[in-house]
Amino acid sequence: MNKAGSKQKEILSLLRNPNTGNPLVLKNASLKDSVSGERFMVKSGIPVILRRDDVFGWNRKQQKAYDWGSFFYDLLYKFNLFNLKQWLFEIAGIMEIKSGDCILETSVGTGQQLLNFKNHGVDGHFFGNDISCGMLRQCRKNLKKWGLNVGLVQGNAEALPFGDEIFDVVFHVGGFNFFNDKKKAVDEMVRVAKPGAKLYIVDETDSIRDKRGVIASTISRFLPEREAYAPPVKLVPDEILEVKEHKLLDGKFWMVSFQKPAIRP
Ligand SMILES: C[S@@+](CC[C@H](N)C(=O)[O-])C[C@H]1O[C@@H](n2cnc3c(N)ncnc32)[C@H](O)[C@@H]1O
Numbered sequence: 001m002n003k004a005g006s007k008q009k010e011i012l013s014l015l016r017n018p019n020t021g022n023p024l025v026l027k028n029a030s031l032k033d034s035v036s037g038e039r040f041m042v043k044s045g046i047p048v049i050l051r052r053d054d055v056f057g058w059n060r061k062q063q064k065a066y067d068w069g070s071f072f073y074d075l076l077y078k079f080n081l082f083n084l085k086q087w088l089f090e091i092a093g094i095m096e097i098k099s100g101d102c103i104l105e106t107s108v109g110t111g112q113q114l115l116n117f118k119n120h121g122v123d124g125h126f127f128g129n130d131i132s133c134g135m136l137r138q139c140r141k142n143l144k145k146w147g148l149n150v151g152l153v154q155g156n157a158e159a160l161p162f163g164d165e166i167f168d169v170v171f172h173v174g175g176f177n178f179f180n181d182k183k184k185a186v187d188e189m190v191r192v193a194k195p196g197a198k199l200y201i202v203d204e205t206d207s208i209r210d211k212r213g214v215i216a217s218t219i220s221r222f223l224p225e226r227e228a229y230a231p232p233v234k235l236v237p238d239e240i241l242e243v244k245e246h247k248l249l250d251g252k253f254w255m256v257s258f259q260k261p262a263i264r265p
Contacts, residue, residue, distance in 0.1 A: 008045060011127055011151030014166055015049060018159035024049070046136055048154045049161035055131065057180045058224065059156065063131045070110065070134035074142070077112050087249045088116040091173065094246055094255060095200050099123045101168035104192060106157040106185070107131070107175040108150075111139040115146050124169070129155040129162075158184040162192045169193075171200040177228050186235045196262035202248065202255045205229055231256050 015024045017033040017040075024031040024040065024047075031040045031047055041048045055063055066073070077084055097103060097117065101124040105113055108128025117124070128150055130136050136152050143150050155161040157172065158181050170189045179185050189199050206229035231254040236243050239261055246255040 007125065007127065007149045007151035009151075010125075011153055012047070014127070014151075014163060015047060015153065015161050016163045018049060018155065018161050019051070019054075023163070043133065043154075044137070044140075046133070046140070046152050046154055047161075048133070050131070050155055054156060054159065058178045059131060059158070059180050062175060062178050066109070066130075066132035067134035070132065070138045073110050073135065073138065074112070082252070083249060087253060088113070090248045091202060091255070092116055092120040092122070094257065095169070095171060096198055097122050097124055097169050101125070102166065103127065103169040103171070104129070104160075104162070104167040106160065106170065106172045106189060108139055108152065109135045109174065111142045111146075111148070111150065113171075113173055114148055114150055115142070118146060118148060127151040127153075127167075129153045129157065129160065131156055158188060160188045160192050164191055165194045166192050167194060167197060169198050169200075171202075173202040174204075176201055176203040176232070178224060182232055183235045186232055187237065190237060190240065190260055193260045195260055197260045198257065199260065200255060200257050201232060202253060203229070203231075204253055205251060207252050 012026055015031065016022065017024055017038060020033055020036050022033045022035045025034050029042060031042060103124045103126050105128045108130050114126055128139065131154065133154055136154055139152060153161055157175065158179060170193045172189065176182065176185065193199055206226045231245050233243055233245055233256055236258050241259045241261055243256065243258045246257065248255055
């Protein structure tokens with residue numbers, strides 16, 4: 001993974017106002033839409049390309065939960081809860097990333113997938129967005145500790161703050177089931193992907209709902225309906241190639257992999 005230079009500076013040139021599609025220019029420590037004049041803050045070095053009113057429903061609930069949970073989130077990985085080490089191994093084994101690829105993880109969280117790729121010797125230019133500033137702050141600390149150079153932005157996966165056709169690989173792990181508008185999130189991943197790019201989406205199956213016991217049934221009460229856990233095979237646009245569904249961790253998680261056509265249909 002690239003360690004030289006600053007991806008946090010580079011990300012500024014990739015950003016767009018998701019509401020207008022216009023480029024953003026850094027002016028007086030904020031980012032200004034070059035046409036509409038709308039301004040976005042840069043908080044502790046991380047651009048916040050998100051209007052407060054645009055975060056509602058499940059996205060708002062997730063944002064609040066992860067802002068709070070960011071203090072504990074990494075413990076899941078540290079103590080290998082739910083056999084996450086095996087899960088990470090399976091994810092890295094399926095995803096195809098070439099040396100020098102420009103990669104976006106939507107909903108990057110605290111950066112654990114990025115560490116996973118580093119541990120698997122993957123060398124690429126990584127960028128990540130997340131809706132939770134708490135998770136991004138923890139991610140920045142982690143990246144420093146792990147010696148990784150990654151560009152971060154606070155933004156919604158359903159309205160990505162990037163221009164079109166930038167990334168060779170776009171992937172998402174773990175927030176998809178709870179998105180307000182899953183179709184929009186898939187379309188946005190496809191939009192920012194270059195022609196020929198590989199895309200991957202990973203999340204849990206509904207097996208959590210089948211677990212017995214007080215903790216599992218209490219958690220289930222706060223979760224969306226069973227249908228929300230379906231792999232989004234039908235949400236992938238028609239022109240997309242090689243749509244495949246994979247089972248991870250003995251069916252506790254699904255992955256959907258697909259490819260944007262190299263030539264526009
Ligand atoms: C289970 S965590 C996964 C984090 C990381 N990808 C990983 O594998 O460890 C889910 C993440 O999705 C983020 N998230 C939820 N809804 C989002 C949205 N609409 N846009 C961007 N990020 C979102 C949360 O803030 C959280 O960081």
